[in-house]
Amino acid sequence: MENSNTEDGPNASSAGTAMAKEESLILMKNIWKTYQMGVEELHALRDVSFQVEKGDYLAIIGPSGSGKSTLMNLIGCLDSPSKGTYLINGHLVSEMTDDELARIRNKEIGFVFQTFNLLARATALHNVELPLIYAGVRASERHDRATAALESVELGDRTLHRPNELSGGQRQRVAIARALINNPSILLADEPTGALDSKTSVEIMALFEKLHAAGNTIIVVTHEHEVAERAHRVITIRDGQIEKDERIK
């Protein structure tokens, strides 16, 4: 629907690309993100363009300050670009209001954070149910789906535990179950193993591979090469620009 809107919009050329690459899950075209620091302008992203196809497993890697966090926030619809066009699953995100962005985050994006970001007071089940609450799903259905999601990450026996009663790896699996509960287009992970020991990291990465094999599109933002190597495609960011974009599998 958004595609037809862009046809006669100001971004006619990028809309043309969008039409051509209609299959792309993510389409970023000439994205700029500029922060105003006093009188100076700081360009966190300069003219970034790339596409991600459905079912891909992509790692975004780069040193701190490279702009990869900014890019992740844009992909995750937590923020809007200063300039450029961003389409996710056919939705033109770059011109959305805050509430529309919230809806996209709810339906299209599943976040996995470095520090898990679970609600401390809520049980694992309630944490997983949260996105469904905001999606307006009825309580009984919510309960069933959240239970099933926890079972799929092998936490079926931990549904009523609170985060502080779970290990780091278990918490991250709760977070993954939460990320997947609404069948999002993308699983977006920000340093997913950053707070885990190496053994647990391997488990989580194995889970990611399993999810990818099951057809999920995964984007991992990281600075660890071991994590990036698990992906099928790696984009390297430096100084706000794409330095390298290579398919490794």
Place this chain on the structure above:
Amino acid sequence: MRLVTSRFLENLKMAFDTLRGNKLRAFLTIIGVVVGVITVMLISSIISGIQLAVEDQIKSFGTRSIFVYKMDIGIRFDRPSREERMRPDLTLEDALALRELSEVETAVPFLNASSGWWGNATIISANGKQTSNINLTGTLPEISVAGTEVVLEGRWFTQAEVDFKKDVCLIGETVKETFYPNESAVGKTLEINGREFRIIGHLEKKAQLLGDQDESNTIYVPFGSALRIKPNADDVFIMAVANEGRIAQAQDQIEDLLRTRRKVAFGRPNNFSTATADSIIDQFNSITAGVAIAMVVISSIGLLIGGIGVMNIMLVSVTERTREIGIRKAIGAKQSDILIQFLIEAGTLTGFGGLIGLAIGWGLSLIIALFFPSYVPYWAPPLGFFASVGIGIVFGLFPAWKAARLDPIESLRYE
């Protein structure tokens, strides 16, 4: 609609979870609201109690009764003005003239022959006891029609006893208790300023308000007899009884007639006043309405302080839970979702305070009811509860708005 309710219940559940997680803080926050609601409950139940008692007492004078007096009748806090005190007295003849009116069934004069403010005490003694502190009233047999006094034992005096100024009397319950506490007083005698009066009746105890003068501390004697006891008595109060359902017409007729008899010039205000049970109740209600407004103001202060406490704690809560807000936004909460969540939380907090206040206030007013006429009016609990919830929502608005406006990226980074 179903979705909205389910979302609301979900928020309510989350709010309860949060409050349970911060019991002490929640309790301290709502003390102001609790106190405010208790105030509303107590004052409203006391006012309602007094109101009911006053209505009962005034109604006991009869719904057909019209009171006529030279000074203004009703509940007053000022002293009668000089003009009022200088007005000519009503007379026995006035009362008899009122009886001729078509809408008036009867009219009864009450001559006050009690002890005056200065000197000439009316001394009453019997059975070895003596007092001057009794209301002595001269009246006519038609008082039985008025129905304001009920004869418990004995009878009213007859027209003959009035015509011949017989020394007979009826006594109120308090007078009986004073002189003949453990025996029937009817047939006994008592002395009024040295004259011996035969007691021919004993009256039922009258309804009484706390602190009000004792209506049962009264002796009724025939009108003429009262004048003989106190020849200079001139303070006459008239009670007229209107035909059934014609009280307004009767009141008009009475005023017209008395204006003529008392030669009030056209266009001048009455130099007497008339009142009915309803008009006095109305007057009383307008006073209690004023008190009720004062009550609202006073309890508003409590609720306001409670509200500021709520705002303060909600602001702290929003800051503390910045990260939670970030998480919720990341997984799809809209600004309105966050706003509603915090509003419901604030409303639940104060609503809970309101319920505690209602429980305590109700308990206290039950205790007060043991000593004082009071009852909780039907409107007080819902008012108290909804005012509490409203306070939470109003004072929660700013913190909730702040929470809703938080930037998700900043919030997720917040430690």
